[in-house]
Amino acid sequence: MGRFILIRFMYMVITLWVIATVTFFLMHHLPGSPLANEERIPPELKEQILAQYGLDKPLPVQYLDYLGKLVQGDLGTSFKYDGRSVTEMIQQGFPASAQIGLQAMVFGVLLGVILGCISALRRGTLVDNGATVLSVLGYAIPSFTLAALFSYYVGVVWRVLPAAGWGTFAHSVLPSLALSFLVIAQITRYVRTEMLEVLGQDYMKTARAKGLERRVIIIRHALRNALIPAITIIGPLTVALMTGSLVVEKIFNIPGMGWMFVDSIITNDYTMIMGVTMFYSFLLILSIFIVDILYGVVDPRIRLTGAKE
Amino acid sequence: MEKDKILEVNDLHVSFKTYNGEVQAVRSVSFDVKKGETVAIVGESGCGKSVTSQSIMRLIPEPPGWIKSGEVLFDGKDLTKVSEKEMEGIRGKDIAMIFQDPMTSLNPTMTVGKQIMEGLVKHQNMGKAQAKERALEMLRLVGIPSPERRINQYPHQFSGGMRQRAMIAIALACAPQLLIADEPTTALDVTIQAQILDLMNDLKERLGTSIILITHDLGVVADVADRVVVMYAGKVIESGTVEEIFHRPRHPYTWGLMGSMPRLDLTRDKELSPITGTPPDLLSPPKGCPFAARCKHAMKVCQREMPETTQVRGSGSHKVNCWLEHPMAPAVEPPAEVVGGGSK
Numbered sequence: 001m002g003r004f005i006l007i008r009f010m011y012m013v014i015t016l017w018v019i020a021t022v023t024f025f026l027m028h029h030l031p032g033s034p035l036a037n038e039e040r041i042p043p044e045l046k047e048q049i050l051a052q053y054g055l056d057k058p059l060p061v062q063y064l065d066y067l068g069k070l071v072q073g074d075l076g077t078s079f080k081y082d083g084r085s086v087t088e089m090i091q092q093g094f095p096a097s098a099q100i101g102l103q104a105m106v107f108g109v110l111l112g113v114i115l116g117c118i119s120a121l122r123r124g125t126l127v128d129n130g131a132t133v134l135s136v137l138g139y140a141i142p143s144f145t146l147a148a149l150f151s152y153y154v155g156v157v158w159r160v161l162p163a164a165g166w167g168t169f170a171h172s173v174l175p176s177l178a179l180s181f182l183v184i185a186q187i188t189r190y191v192r193t194e195m196l197e198v199l200g201q202d203y204m205k206t207a208r209a210k211g212l213e214r215r216v217i218i219i220r221h222a223l224r225n226a227l228i229p230a231i232t233i234i235g236p237l238t239v240a241l242m243t244g245s246l247v248v249e250k251i252f253n254i255p256g257m258g259w260m261f262v263d264s265i266i267t268n269d270y271t272m273i274m275g276v277t278m279f280y281s282f283l284l285i286l287s288i289f290i291v292d293i294l295y296g297v298v299d300p301r302i303r304l305t306g307a308k309e
Numbered sequence: 310m311e312k313d314k315i316l317e318v319n320d321l322h323v324s325f326k327t328y329n330g331e332v333q334a335v336r337s338v339s340f341d342v343k344k345g346e347t348v349a350i351v352g353e354s355g356c357g358k359s360v361t362s363q364s365i366m367r368l369i370p371e372p373p374g375w376i377k378s379g380e381v382l383f384d385g386k387d388l389t390k391v392s393e394k395e396m397e398g399i400r401g402k403d404i405a406m407i408f409q410d411p412m413t414s415l416n417p418t419m420t421v422g423k424q425i426m427e428g429l430v431k432h433q434n435m436g437k438a439q440a441k442e443r444a445l446e447m448l449r450l451v452g453i454p455s456p457e458r459r460i461n462q463y464p465h466q467f468s469g470g471m472r473q474r475a476m477i478a479i480a481l482a483c484a485p486q487l488l489i490a491d492e493p494t495t496a497l498d499v500t501i502q503a504q505i506l507d508l509m510n511d512l513k514e515r516l517g518t519s520i521i522l523i524t525h526d527l528g529v530v531a532d533v534a535d536r537v538v539v540m541y542a543g544k545v546i547e548s549g550t551v552e553e554i555f556h557r558p559r560h561p562y563t564w565g566l567m568g569s570m571p572r573l574d575l576t577r578d579k580e581l582s583p584i585t586g587t588p589p590d591l592l593s594p595p596k597g598c599p600f601a602a603r604c605k606h607a608m609k610v611c612q613r614e615m616p617e618t619t620q621v622r623g624s625g626s627h628k629v630n631c632w633l634e635h636p637m638a639p640a641v642e643p644p645a646e647v648v649g650g651g652s653k
Contacts, residue, residue, distance in 0.1 A: 202408055203415055203417075205414070206415065206416070207416070209400055211396075211401035211402055211432060212397070212431060221416050224419075299417075300418060300463040300465075
């Protein structure tokens with residue numbers, strides 16, 4: 001297990017390096033620069049500013065400079081917000097994004113598992129069909145459409161929850177809800193399919209032949225086996241939540257990271273783009289890593305083959 | 310119900326609803342099992358032997374299946390009438406079952422020990438420690454080496470034969486009165502088959518458990534059974550002791566089964582004689598004898614009417630459903646390779 005984690009950690013470092021390199025050169029390849037829009041600045045001052053940020057050096061040198069700092073955990077200073085470090089800005093924006101994403105994830109997974117189970121157990125009934133309709137809608141409707149609808153009806157027309165803004169838990173409910181629909185949809189489909197598969201397995205008959213109650217059979221024998229594939233899609237789902245949150249944060253006017261990212265691209269804030277990209281990538285890789293470990297916890301077959309190698 | 314009978318199945322009918330209509334999988338099956346006895350139910354695929362055994366434990370999927378009529382008397386109770394709750398108390402405790410494929414019959418994400426302990430905790434109100442003790446004892450009993458290590462392992466760490474032993478340990482943990490074994494050796498290697506059969510025989514002697522053995526393998530039957538029930542197209546067509554069925558079979562279908570079994574005492578140029586044709590469609594079963602269409606000795610009456618169950622003259626329990634038993638029927642003798650050489 002220790003070796004497994006070590007190898008995975010090395011892969012993570014290599015992946016991050018590749019992402020950093022590709023993003024760095026792509027970004028500099030784009031037309032414009034952080035000062036492109038500032039036409040009123042005199043040329044001498046412009047040169048001075050570029051020198052201050054090291055932008056006058058040749059690109060490979062800039063790249064090596066950046067990597068050197070990155071290794072030390074220094075993401076640099078923002079070009080746009082003078083004197084504020086990227087790390088500091090991420091620290092400021094991440095909690096809001098993380099809270100919304102996490103709430104959406106927890107709510108979505110819980111509801112998805114419950115709905116998936118119920119529709120598998122009540123296959124072909126009204127409940128099952130209802131869950132199917134719900135999950136098709138969840139797939140089909142983009143989260144920003146839901147965000148706008150929720151904000152307008154719940155926030156403006158009915159005035160139940162704040163339509164936008166940030167501060168209390170109440171503010172986080174609607175954005176989380178908007179994001180959770182995709183999670184509900186995907187988890188419901190997965191769990192339903194897997195549950196039906198598991199219910200047809202021979203070991204379910206063995207469990208019944210032991211005289212166990214239906215409830216015990218479902219929870220102890222069926223659920224765990226049905227959840228294994230659902231765990232696999234949590235990684236990609238986390239990605240979906242993060243990218244989805246860019247627009248949702250904009251709609252609800254939440255000072256999260258999504259907003260920060262979009263803003264930094266528009267203003268060519270090089271260090272900010274790099275910083276946020278690296279941070280997102282790190283989170284994504286970490287989440288996939290955690291999912292892999294979780295997989296081993298739930299499925300003994302995977303755990304043990306991993307240990308033997 | 311006689312005193313030494315522990316199970317009596319009377320006129321059992323089981324059907325399944327399908328898109329094409331009602332499949333009458335079991336049509337009037339009656340037999341009984343005495344204390345400490347092994348009864349084999351024999352027949353080809355789809356003859357209703359598994360459905361019969363699963364109906365006894367009420368394990369057929371409902372819907373689409375349902376027990377139409379008949380009774381299953383166990384311990385003075387009609388199991389077709391008791392509540393599901395009561396049935397849960399009987400399953401695993403009084404009647405246990407082992408299945409055909411040990412590779413898929415164990416939960417892959419639960420340790421073998423836990424799977425044995427489950428029934429003990431439920432039926433015998435044992436605590437965890439006590440149940441674990443008993444589970445170790447069961448693993449030892451079914452011949453699994455180093456049970457202290459094995460008890461914490463998962464099914465995928467067991468071989469096929471070991472898994473079937475574990476299944477037997479699960480089934481016998483609560484010392485049931487009746488064990489239903491649904492083709493317990495079909496999915497195993499021949500060498501392992503013999504081991505498992507020996508184990509079942511040995512445990513039957515030691516624990517006094519009665520066994521219903523479902524199989525299509527007549528070799529297995531000769532090894533372990535006391536009595537044999539031959540099923541065809543959802544009906545019992547012949548039943549009797551092993552000696553009666555193997556030495557003096559009366560039904561042409563039983564002759565066919567015997568003739569299609571490889572034997573050591575026959576010369577090499579003698580070919581196996583399979584039964585030609587296929588069993589009838591149980592969506593619309595024939596009115597007369599279901600075997601008539603494949604029977605070499607079929608008469609007009611066979612097509613028209615199902616023969617009654619008749620006791621074979623001069624026997625204790627040998628019963629057969631065949632028009633050839635009728636006093637007016639022509640005397641037909643079984644083929645030479647069947648008579649005389651019944652035993653292996």
